[in-house]
Amino acid sequence: MTRNLVKIADQVKALDEKEYGEFLSWLADYQMEHRDQWDEELEHDSQPEGKLESVLKRVRSDIAAGRTKPLDQVIHDS
Numbered sequence: 526m527t528r529n530l531v532k533i534a535d536q537v538k539a540l541d542e543k544e545y546g547e548f549l550s551w552l553a554d555y556q557m558e559h560r561d562q563w564d565e566e567l568e569h570d571s572q573p574e575g576k577l578e579s580v581l582k583r584v585r586s587d588i589a590a591g592r593t594k595p596l597d598q599v600i601h602d603s
Contacts, residue, residue, distance in 0.1 A: 526534065540548060570576040587593055594602075 537545070537548060571581065572578075
């Protein structure tokens with residue numbers, strides 16, 4: 526963690542219960558306000574020549590070749 530993050534983490538740990546609840550509420554609101562930005566970045570990265578293009582090609586190839594399992598089977602087998 527960076528020095529700033531360590532400082533923030535220490536300050537969060539020092540909050541009393543009420544302040545901690547207020548902080549978590551603020552953080553949830555902040556995340557919701559910035560959710561669209563994350564969605565837009567993911568959509569952009571998923572486009573041709575985006576950051577995820579090579580991953581998506583491999584996934585599609587694995588699906589086409591039958592190298593995948595249904596998620597419920599993977600969960601059950603673990």
